[in-house]
Amino acid sequence: MSDNTNTPQPSGAVQTTGHAWDSDLQEYNNPLPRWWLWCFYGTVVFSILYWFIYPSWPVGNTWIKGFGTVEYTAVDKATGQEQGKEFRWNTRALLLEELGNAANDQQRKAMLAKVQAADYEQIAKDPKMMEFVRSVGKGLFGDNCAACHGRGGQGVVGMYPNLTDDDWLWGSSSDKIHETLVQGRKGFMPAFGQVLKPEQLDDVAEYVLTLSDEAPSSEDSERGKAIFQGQVGGCYYCHGADAKGIPSQGAANLTDKIWAIANVPAQKTLQDKKAVIKEFVAKGVNNTRVMPAWKDRLSPTDIKLLAVYVHQLGGAQ
Amino acid sequence: MSEETIQLYQKRIQIHPRSVKGTFRNLKTGILALALTIYFLLPWLRWERPNAPDQAVLYDLPGRHFYIFGLTIQVQDIFWLAGVLIIFAISLFFVTGLAGRVWCGYFCFQTLWTDLFMMIEHWVQGERPARIRLDRKPWSHRDKLIKKGMTYSLWLLVAFWTGLTFTMYWVDAPTLVVEVFTGQASYAAYFTTFFLTVTTFVMAGLAREQVCIYMCPYARFQSAMFDHDTLIISYDTKKGEGSKGRAKQRRGFRTPEERQSKGVGECIDCGHCVQVCPMGIDIRNGLQYQCISCALCIDSCEHDLINYTSENALNGGKTRLLRPKTIGYGVILTAATATLAWSVLTRSPYTGTVEQIRQPLYTQLSDGGIRNAYEIKLNNKLTAPMTVGIRIEGLPGATLDMSGMERLELAPQERIKLLARVQIPPAQHHAASGDKITFIIEALDGVSIEPIRREAPFYIPENS
Numbered sequence: 124m125s126d127n128t129n130t131p132q133p134s135g136a137v138q139t140t141g142h143a144w145d146s147d148l149q150e151y152n153n154p155l156p157r158w159w160l161w162c163f164y165g166t167v168v169f170s171i172l173y174w175f176i177y178p179s180w181p182v183g184n185t186w187i188k189g190f191g192t193v194e195y196t197a198v199d200k201a202t203g204q205e206q207g208k209e210f211r212w213n214t215r216a217l218l219l220e221e222l223g224n225a226a227n228d229q230q231r232k233a234m235l236a237k238v239q240a241a242d243y244e245q246i247a248k249d250p251k252m253m254e255f256v257r258s259v260g261k262g263l264f265g266d267n268c269a270a271c272h273g274r275g276g277q278g279v280v281g282m283y284p285n286l287t288d289d290d291w292l293w294g295s296s297s298d299k300i301h302e303t304l305v306q307g308r309k310g311f312m313p314a315f316g317q318v319l320k321p322e323q324l325d326d327v328a329e330y331v332l333t334l335s336d337e338a339p340s341s342e343d344s345e346r347g348k349a350i351f352q353g354q355v356g357g358c359y360y361c362h363g364a365d366a367k368g369i370p371s372q373g374a375a376n377l378t379d380k381i382w383a384i385a386n387v388p389a390q391k392t393l394q395d396k397k398a399v400i401k402e403f404v405a406k407g408v409n410n411t412r413v414m415p416a417w418k419d420r421l422s423p424t425d426i427k428l429l430a431v432y433v434h435q436l437g438g439a440q
Numbered sequence: 441m442s443e444e445t446i447q448l449y450q451k452r453i454q455i456h457p458r459s460v461k462g463t464f465r466n467l468k469t470g471i472l473a474l475a476l477t478i479y480f481l482l483p484w485l486r487w488e489r490p491n492a493p494d495q496a497v498l499y500d501l502p503g504r505h506f507y508i509f510g511l512t513i514q515v516q517d518i519f520w521l522a523g524v525l526i527i528f529a530i531s532l533f534f535v536t537g538l539a540g541r542v543w544c545g546y547f548c549f550q551t552l553w554t555d556l557f558m559m560i561e562h563w564v565q566g567e568r569p570a571r572i573r574l575d576r577k578p579w580s581h582r583d584k585l586i587k588k589g590m591t592y593s594l595w596l597l598v599a600f601w602t603g604l605t606f607t608m609y610w611v612d613a614p615t616l617v618v619e620v621f622t623g624q625a626s627y628a629a630y631f632t633t634f635f636l637t638v639t640t641f642v643m644a645g646l647a648r649e650q651v652c653i654y655m656c657p658y659a660r661f662q663s664a665m666f667d668h669d670t671l672i673i674s675y676d677t678k679k680g681e682g683s684k685g686r687a688k689q690r691r692g693f694r695t696p697e698e699r700q701s702k703g704v705g706e707c708i709d710c711g712h713c714v715q716v717c718p719m720g721i722d723i724r725n726g727l728q729y730q731c732i733s734c735a736l737c738i739d740s741c742e743h744d745l746i747n748y749t750s751e752n753a754l755n756g757g758k759t760r761l762l763r764p765k766t767i768g769y770g771v772i773l774t775a776a777t778a779t780l781a782w783s784v785l786t787r788s789p790y791t792g793t794v795e796q797i798r799q800p801l802y803t804q805l806s807d808g809g810i811r812n813a814y815e816i817k818l819n820n821k822l823t824a825p826m827t828v829g830i831r832i833e834g835l836p837g838a839t840l841d842m843s844g845m846e847r848l849e850l851a852p853q854e855r856i857k858l859l860a861r862v863q864i865p866p867a868q869h870h871a872a873s874g875d876k877i878t879f880i881i882e883a884l885d886g887v888s889i890e891p892i893r894r895e896a897p898f899y900i901p902e903n904s
Binding site for chain 1 (some may be wrong): 447450451452455502647650654656743798799800803804805806807808811813843844846848856857858859886
């Protein structure tokens, strides 16, 4: 602590505060202007007013809630309608107010109305609407679809279809995608394990591989072709005589390079490739590939947005 | 020293600066008139721009554009602001190192508006002695009430118009004025105007030199840039004080010969230099941190005892203008200005970036081809529409598919994100492996400029 100094000061020297540390260490007195002090008192008064005007201190088991209220519009979860709401002032309510009134939000609403009114062809041709759909659709897709189809729509071979390629089991037009979203899809293929003998399954698998040039044509594949196209297997019934699939049945195109269920590209040898196809033909598909219906979970607008979004993911026709 | 005399807070001593005539006063008045004319009239200047506001200088924050005459600054060009700030800072260092607190004395808005307010005060209340007399009178005095009331009213008017003018730089000026007076302006506009009105009134009318002494950080750190060759305003002590100090002109001290024989200096202690000082200091006490280098004391001294000089010159040496500090600041200032000018002059009227979409990294197509997708961002910086074409090169056999948006018209100042898909047939996989693809974004009509070339990777899985 300082002592008061008794050391005499030369006249004309700068005034000190009169405090001395270690007997000779002194402090110059540079007086603050008086208005500065009043400004300080002013801030004290201001802070006390602030405590009452804005939410601040805890008091017992509640707190000072402030005087202000914020009005904002929010979508009611139950009805889906926009409603005016009022809440006591806090920064979250302010944020909601701003979100509702911001220029960006007005633009978003106008754009949404435009997309709602347009048909799929008009949307696809309009760069602005497509930009909007990509931006909004990304969020919708992430919330609802990405769990199975992956963040970018790439799917999982054998389980969930890849939405980014140009091969579509149920049709690739926007209307078809819309239909898929609304009512869902259920993939079905009968199990041939009991119907066909293991050698016959081998032959069919061999034939299927020749369809997409994975294997050369051989005696085996010719036998397989007879089963595929004949009454024994009857595969052509769903996959078509040209094996290009029938979208209304959800039957896959077997002639292209895309394997939705049997993971052929991952296999190194012909034997392995045959094995995965064989296994799959034997077991069939039943209740393993189901796309849920979204008509009761998403609004028509969301479904429309998602239809456009998914359509542009694959750039399908 | 007794305890009682120690004051931790001091009462303000009111300053009543005397008006003065002279070279520096004229210079200051000239700068004041020029600066205020520009400030008050600039927002009213119109500038024809198709599809954009027609205000010559407009800082449109909600629209995220700064319009400065022929220049439209967009958000991504905001780094120019950093350039401007760097130039301002270096200019301050340069000028201060060379000629002291030139900014404070001639250009600072605190100085300018205080000067303007003092002129009003002088016009209403009269010269310094009259103002002192008026201040001493009680408030019950009718003359004081009228004159002070009139001064404050005029100040308030100027302050209000200053605040309103400031607001005009951020919104359309004619619309704003109408809206403000019809009660339709936005809360932000009213608040800005109100805030600037209050601060102008308080700072220029009431606080004045207190701002420079107690509030302004620049005032304090400029002293750190001074050296022995920096021009300062200084009293010639040798000439003014002689060997026996200054003396008033009284009997026996009138002619120069009489004074010389008695050993007193040329300073007749008339006090004019102290009376004209807006900071209330006595320059004869030497360089002080309060001095804003306004040079009015130079004008006030009839005996030419106060001058712009340097410490070196005072000690009989010569003032060196070219020295490492000034040369260094000069070089940096020139370089910064040149860089900014180059950046502004070579700006592109549009921008385009290409980013590969990495989820999924590639897509296997039914014919065995590989597709990569890209997001292209385009921005038309012009206030006119522009047609932009996008094509690719660098990958053999690659085709670009943008669903017909390979060529599109951008609205004025439009920003847009597009999806681009590039695919290569299976036969080209090996040839294209590890290659990059170049997107060429070009303005197709109207403007002739170098197309933008953007490189992006093209990913091909190894087993394909």
